[in-house]
Amino acid sequence: MAQIDTSDKGGKKKKGAQKKMSIHVDFTPMVDMNMLLITFFMLCTTMIKSQTLQIVLPTNEDVKKEQQSQAKQSEAITLILDTEYNGDKPATDAETGKTIHNIYYYEGIADTTFATNKYLQKEQFIGNVNHETQGIRKILRSKNQQVMEQYIKLKEQWKNKEITKEEFDKAAKQNASDSLKTRPVVVIKPGPNTTYEGLINAIDEMNINQISRYSIELPTHTDTVLLRHYEQANNETIIRPTVRNRAAHMTAATAEGESTPNP
Amino acid sequence: MGKVKIKKKSTLIDMTAMSDVTVLLLTFFMLTSTFLQKEPTIVYTPSSVSEEKVPMNNLVTVLVSSADKSGKLDDPSIAEGKLFISFTGDADSTLSSEKIRGMMLDEAISIYNEQHKNNRIALSDQQKAEFRTINMIGVPFSELSDVLSMSITERDKFMSDMTDPKVGIPIDDNKNRDGRLNDFQVWLKAIYNVAQRINNEQSENLSAEERSQLSNLYTALMRKGQGIAIKADKDTPFTTVQMVFDNLQTMKLNKFSLMTALKSEDEPTN
Helix, strand or coil: CEEEEECCCCCCCCCCCCCCCCCCCCCCHHHHHHHHHHHHHHHHEEEECCEEEEEEEECCCCCHHHCCCCCCCCEEEEEEEEEEEEECEEEEEECCCCEEEEEEEEEECCCCCCCCCCCCEEEEECCCECCCHHHHHHHHHCCCCCHHHHHHHHHHHCCCCCCHHHHHHHHHHHHHHCCCCCCCCCEEEEECCCEEHHHHHHHHHHHCCCCCCCCCCCCCCHHHHHHHHHHHHHHCCCCCCCCCCCCCCCCCCCCCCCCCCCC | CCCCCCCCCCCCCCCCCHHHHHHHHHHHHHHHEEECCCCCCCCCCCCCCCCCEECCCCCEEECCCCCCCCCCCCCHHHHHHCCCCCCCEEEEEECCHHHHHHHHHEEEHHHHHHCCEEEEEEEEEHHHHHHHCEEEECCCCCHHHHHHHCCCHHHCCCCCCCCCCCCCEEEEEECCCCCCCHHHHHHHHHHHHHHHHHHHHHCCCHHHHHHHHHHHHHHHHHHHCEEEEEEEEEEHHHHHHHHHHHHHHHHHCEEEEEEEEEECCCCCCC
């Protein structure tokens, strides 16, 4: 390999000929140095690039009642998010190790008469289990059935290479905002104990289920009333004191007229 | 009796092949990976199915620190919600991160001084030059001059102490402030102004290429919402992140991105 064999075999030694020599280059230090470099690169660099989730929020200036868009009662669905805590750390599921997020949801306008027991239902982010949608995903998916049917067809086409990725993305976007189809309007209301992950999970569900109309709001007084009633009926504790007070350098921010479910 | 001859064997191992392999590995690592950016605190972002990559260029990252996880503090929430901001320019053009940072700093200081007429801050050219080299900054404007005079090691140590009340860009709920901006909003306004002014003004003494770069930044910020990314820990309470959202909304930056890690989901059959 890295040696030059200068020995001439069999030949008679001539007088005054140079000494036989084999030039060995020792590559061991080179390997040492390379290994050090590799270690350096492995420690100081990253191969994972973060992903981003696009989010559009409405203006937070006061909007007059008449200018507010009203969602159809049959299309609206409200999700109140909550994260379970164990002491001052989010509680995790013993099996999966994931943080436990609860979703209390109702369809249409809030039923404060409590005539049926459907005023609030509890669900969790389960995702897909054995290739079947579970938990909140199943409910949102059934609400967005018309869009999802078309979306699955498009995805099939893309997988069979009938359309390109760009065409698929464009068609999927158009499909998700097709006003001729029955599409839900989702209001996401993260409660005071919700972690950031809970919110991301909720937005993620919107993307998975191709829901184009959703908004993020703070829980209102009505929501607290619903939660309180649910607590009593199911003998559960949902409204707990806020686990963490906001750190001293951030002053408390509760918009006027809105009460967070905090006793 | 014949002597038992012990064969002399060379103990040299040929390392050439080994060297080849290591060089290949090294090349692979150098080409595929990107350098870790120095950040004052580590956050674990939640995961989502979104496949959109974080843009490499023209990005403003807002880092929200998480509660202390070491368990050494009596109140772990002291460390929570500290804001750090970083500006990244375009590596391929003359409008590099350094230049962008310099423009943002000048704009931010002039906005700040306009707001705080009695508490003006002034930075020396050396301090400004120092600022351009820093990837992520998270101190109030009043501390900026002191922090920029520190050595790199001192500064890193100072900024990674989340319990220090002087660390983190001040933010509040921006209510009842009579139009006065908090430090975080001053930065946001500076970003907005720099992007917008140069997008509109043609008489700027910048090259055509630089202008087109800045207008890319403007488009990214204003139209697509790709210019601002929020990086927060998955266990950070929503109320803390909400305050950052609220301030962005107040500054009319309604479109932005949230940094997440990739999560894969299997296809449901129903």
